[in-house]
Amino acid sequence: MTFSGKDGLAATSGDVLEERGKTSSFGESQNQKRTNYFNTPLKTEKASSFSKRSFKSVKNAFKKTGRSSSLQATFADSRDPNYEHLVQNLCELLLSEGKIPEKYDDYHTLFRFLKARGYDLIKAKDMYLKMLMWREDCGVDVIGKDFKYEEYDEVKKCYPHGFHGVDKYGRPLYIERIGLVDLSALLKVTTIDRYLKYHISEQEKTLNLRYPSCSIATRRHIASTMTIVDVKGVTSPIVLIRHMIETLHQLFVVNAGSGFRVLWKVLNPFLDTRTFSKIQILGSQFKNKLLESVDRSNLPDFLGGDCTCAEHGGCLKEDIGPWNNLEVHHALKVRTMNRLSRKRWQGQNREGPHDDLTQKEPLAPQPNKAIRGQVDYDNMAQQISALEIELHEIEMILRSLLSRHGKLVDGINQLKGMTKSVSASGPSRHLYDC
Ligand SMILES: [Zn+2]
Secondary structure, three states, rough: OOOOOOOHHHHHOOOOOOOOOOOOOOOOOHHHHHHHOOOOOOOEEEEOOOOOHHHHHHHHHOOOOOOOOOOOEOOOOOOOOHHHHHHHHHHHHHHHHHOOOOOOHHHHHHHHHHHHHOOOOOHHHHHHHHHHHHHHHHHHHHHHOOOOOOHHHHHHHHOOOOEEEEEEOOEEEEEHHHHHHOOHHHHHHHOOHHHHHHHHHHHHHHHHHHHHHHHHHHHHOOOEEEEEEOOOOOOHHHHHHHOOOOOOEEEEEEEHHHHHHHHHHHHHOOOOOHHHHHHOOOOOHHHHHHOOOOOOOHHHHHHOOOOOOHHHHOOOOEOOOOHHOHHHHHHHHHHHHHHHHHHHHHOOOOOOHHHHHHHHHOOOOOOOOOOOOOOOOOHHHHHHHHHHHHHHHHHHHHHHHHHHHHHHHHHHHHHHHHHHHHHHHHOOOOOOOO
């Protein structure tokens, strides 16, 4: 497999939570998209704590009888009115060719393609179509849904990398310690093909989970990543190439030696101005520069911050961030449910399976009410989605309780052991003798 889809990966949106395993909607509801295109307000929840939930909060979750409303809030969608007509034009251009699948038809995705191609409509369309082709050729949907990287833990030992919370703006913070990569050990525990699939699956996770979660947690549209690459001992800047994508907000290269800097200057003429402006090459005195963008408490100690993630065995061991927060998960599901429900309703009232009925008896927009004499599939779908959310919450709570149950059992066994030793060494033959 060749990893030729950089543009494709870069330009898919993090705004949309994909329906996993859902088939493409090529050719379906295209006219509907034309009319509904900008009717997609973003709904999200209030910013929540990124810390792990305490046992108390988990216990309190049991008391909730319905879906949490504590996080319900709205944030304004950030759109530049100067470019809305261009995005609309791109949408119509793709619609005219019947090539705009539902999961990539949102404003932010199309805007990113335009931005990446200097707002040139034709170039943006070509780039979009290449992205679709690349996704199909490489089976990106299948990889994102089904790929399991069993060697993940082993790979992390010889290639320290991972997400570590967010920067000050709320973007996912990604860190790599290239200088510590043990390539021969890496190739013993994985293959290039499997590593590329892992890379694709991680990109999918970023687009479909990390960005939407960060958007919800910050009440802003988040669709780019802050990256720090530690190149201590590395002389070739070529290792940075794969980071040069549209979803990159900024890349800090730290511990760059003189050899690295010289080669970087050689590479510079081949980089476009936008990419170049996103990269800062820093030597060993990088700490203050990083602290301008990342809170000290969220910066690993090996980069000059205070975080050690001792409870996880190190900062890059766990994929920590708002995307693992239970409340953000819940909010994300509600948002997706609302979005899908809105689309279903829009389809139903225009060209859906109920067209015959609506022609006889035009209805006012009442998405939650059953049309007379027919099953209210929309309402049922909402109820099923709500139950799925509850089920997911219960599953996470049970997992937490199970973990605590194990610790309690260990504690009880320790106490029993202590009781026996006290009993054996004390004057009484039995602890409970009167
Ligand atoms: Zn940490």
